[in-house]
Ligand SMILES: NC(=O)c1ccc[n+]([C@@H]2O[C@H](COP(=O)([O-])OP(=O)(O)OC[C@H]3O[C@@H](n4cnc5c(N)ncnc54)[C@H](O)[C@@H]3O)[C@@H](O)[C@H]2O)c1
Ligand SMILES: [Zn+2]
């Protein structure tokens with residue numbers, strides 16, 4: 001069974017992208033790394049959904065350096081840096097798009113890292129805002145890149161998604177993502193930073 | 201600029217570091233005119249707070265003049281005189297909207313560390329470990345202040361620094377500790393463990409809120425005297441069983457509310473001291489246990505004292521069977537700064553009473569030692585960044 005977009009235990013499941021033929025299997029069952037993470041954001045679903053719908057925006061909230069270029073209303077090209085001079089690239093297409101409720105996507109054939117995901121927006125109780133739930137899964141390829149990506153266990157991939165959601169929430173609620181990068185610091189940290197060429 | 205840096209257990213150092221710059225659109229830069237050392241800093245000094253790194257800039261009680269503002273700052277402008285609260289809050293999350301400012305969701309860049317240790321992360325705090333955000337602190341000549349429109353409070357009168365500086369932490373902290381006691385004016389009896397600066401403000405705040413009687417517990421004679429001058433009945437914890445004396449001082453009922461203004465470095469228990477040294481226990485809960493046992497049935501236990509990890513042998517039976525309510529937390533600063541400034545302006549309180557030492561910033565390491573060891577009657581140190 002291909003598992004593209006997994007439904008949450010409660011509520012209606014997102015309509016699967018129709019019956020899938022073999023060629024649409026992105027991440028074969030039991031092989032991929034799968035994570036589900038959620039956060040609550042004190043903004044209306046419409047605002048959150050429209051940010052997410054423009055995939056290039058996601059580069060702001062993904063901690064790992066990534067370039068996302070939109071090619072059309074539904075297709076985007078992703079390029080993620082990996083250790084050494086490696087890059088992992090793929091094209092993604094939106095396979096389900098329910099305004100203010102759900103966006104689901106998957107990578108197209110030829111992806112370095114086959115992956116699929118969805119983000120769901122549901123009203124939170126009271127005036128808490130919107131519950132945002134991301135499901136994401138990917139299939140580590142072979143080779144060097146695969147070895148690196150396999151090291152990212154489900155927990156680490158989960159942490160990446162958690163951090164992306166945290167930054168999304170901060171950007172939406174506070175208008176900026178908190179940071180201390182570039183602030184003054186004493187020795188010995190200061191020299192270490194300077195050596196690395198980075199900012200503290 | 202000059203800044204006080206943490207260099208390890210009992211090792212503070214004044215270093216020359218870069219001046220801070222605006223990093224985010226809602227930041228401002230404050231040129232610091234007064235800054236203080238807090239009892240919370242002693243937990244860092246003594247090495248009990250995890251995730252500190254050598255070279256971290258300390259300090260979270262500071263005020264000064266705005267010298268630079270980020271492009272999205274609307275309320276503050278260059279030249280404004282401000283007191284900065286020690287917790288950093290965004291103003292937009294659910295917690296901020298509910299006045300639970302120290303629980304802000306969006307100001308700890310290292311929230312994942314705090315989540316690992318605490319389940320969920322609170323607000324970022326200046327100069328208080330990487331788990332609490334890793335923000336450079338205010339025992340320095342300048343500080344970068346994020347969310348400048350949400351935190352700092354403008355001082356428009358000509359009140360001197362010493363009267364408003366403690367709006368940055370200990371006055372609101374003592375006040376919230378007293379408020380958490382749910383004092384009934386003219387009726388409530390409050391027992392306060394610890395007569396450090398936080399205890400002193402808790403005692404005075406309890407009276408401001410109408411407490412009928414306040415019992416103050418400590419062993420330092422100057423601190424007990426300061427508590428007495430506020431009208432408290434004092435108990436020296438070295439002179440016999442504290443719980444017993446508190447009981448008989450309250451007609452055998454026990455105090456309606458107990459405040460633990462001591463926290464994780466309470467003295468009095470060899471058991472905890474050994475376990476803490478061996479790292480079998482992170483926090484010494486001696487006072488917490490005593491307060492849990494002493495508070496009356498259906499009473500309130502208010503805990504401004506800081507704990508960072510696990511404690512041993514909590515008498516949960518006493519809490520449960522006596523139906524005790526416990527309230528705690530880092531102070532929800534932004535809720536209290538304005539009303540407490542009003543109290544100062546109306547001369548209901550002059551917070552400068554607590555200052556015993558004024559020291560140049562360059563002498564901070566010695567001042568830490570003096571404050572930690574309670575030498576020379578030291579109760580509160582204010583540092584002058586210009587000197
Ligand atoms: N909740 C907050 O937001 C907040 C803010 C500021 C400070 N704090 C915490 O409040 C606590 C007190 O701060 P402070 O600045 O007054 O510190 P402090 O170290 O100056 O005062 C602590 C006092 O407790 C006394 N003490 C120690 N053991 C005792 C015992 N067994 N019985 C009675 N008294 C005892 C000490 O003699 C000392 O006078 C610290 O834990 C600090 O971290 C919390
Ligand atoms: Zn403090």
Ligand SMILES: [Zn+2]
Nearest residue numbers: 290293296304
């Ligand atoms: Zn907030």
